Amino acid sequence: MIFPITVLLLFQLLGEVASRLVLPALPGPVLGMVLLLGALVTAPKLAAAIRPTANGILSHLSLLFVPAGVGVVGHLDLIAAHGLALITALVLSTVLALAVGALVFAGVAKAMGQADD
Numbered sequence: 001m002i003f004p005i006t007v008l009l010l011f012q013l014l015g016e017v018a019s020r021l022v023l024p025a026l027p028g029p030v031l032g033m034v035l036l037l038g039a040l041v042t043a044p045k046l047a048a049a050i051r052p053t054a055n056g057i058l059s060h061l062s063l064l065f066v067p068a069g070v071g072v073v074g075h076l077d078l079i080a081a082h083g084l085a086l087i088t089a090l091v092l093s094t095v096l097a098l099a100v101g102a103l104v105f106a107g108v109a110k111a112m113g114q115a116d117d
Contacts, residue, residue, distance in 0.1 A: 018032075
């Protein structure tokens with residue numbers, strides 16, 4: 001169990017280093033996951049070694065949301081004061097994300113259709 005956790009933390013560290021040195025616009029954990037994905041695709045034995053520990057961590061993923069919930073409860077006064085602005089931002093950003101995703105999908109579908117002709 002120590003080897004898989006070490007591998008996971010090593011890739012998170014590599015992602016943080018890459019984020020700070022090369023791509024500061026991307027979060028380190030995201031870069032670490034991309035690097036880990038590349039390693040797992042190229043080394044199936046590594047994927048098999050990490051799988052049991054990763055599944056164990058994923059089975060307890062809900063525990064990671066407890067601190068966020070506590071933070072929300074701790075700042076209910078701010079949420080009450082700025083609730084309308086927060087709801088507006090959430091709704092607008094969701095609608096915009098869906099619209100952009102749909103437009104990108106339509107553009108890719110159109111490009112793929114033209115490539116087949």
